[in-house]
Amino acid sequence: MAYPLLTNCPVCSKQLKITKLQCKHCHTTVENEFELSKFAALGQEQLHFIEVFLKCRGSIKEVEKELGISYPTVRGKLDDIITALGYSPAKKPEVDKKKIVSMLEKGEITAEEAITLLKEGEA
Template sequence: MIFRAPNYCPVCNHEMKISSLSCDYCQTQIEGSFTTCKLCKLPVEQQEFIEVFLKCRGSIKDVEKELGISYPTVRNRLDGVVQALGYKVQKQDDEEEKNFKQEIISALEKGEISAQEAVRLLRKAAK
């Protein structure tokens, strides 16, 4: 049985370091102070989410289906992972969204798109 190495000390909650590595094949052993990758430091729930996200090749719709969660929930979990990795989450600007919706309505008024297409685009923009 293989266990996951803990990321944080169960006593003081500071980051754990790996101090020994070994090869099961040739029995080579290396000792030192090693850190894990950023993804390995994520909580297990976020690691599993990223695995599904990658399996679905980044398709939020496919992640929705795979996990049985809504589009906004997928986006929120993805934003949580991005933040946990130390990056800033880019939120869609309210003004940009308003302009996009106005363009849809304008296209509908000009007869460039059908009412059904306008509804589809507006629903997509609301997600």
């Protein structure tokens, strides 16, 4: 039975290093210090979100539908993952107020989502 890869020490919570790899077929063992991918530091929920995001080909609208969450929540989750990977989220683009109002009129977003989007432009 295989267990999920541990990335942090269960005693002190510091990052673990991989020091041993073994072939499941021939049992060849390689020992050294190996680096983890940046993605190994992400939680299961974040990895699931990335999987859905990729499956939806980056369409925030499709991610909203698939996960049943709002546009601002999708954006927030993306920003959290970008930060966890060691990058700074991109500067927030200038808010297109007319587009937000149009989306609201078409029923694509709720009034609460529109307010959130408009407030993002003020920050």
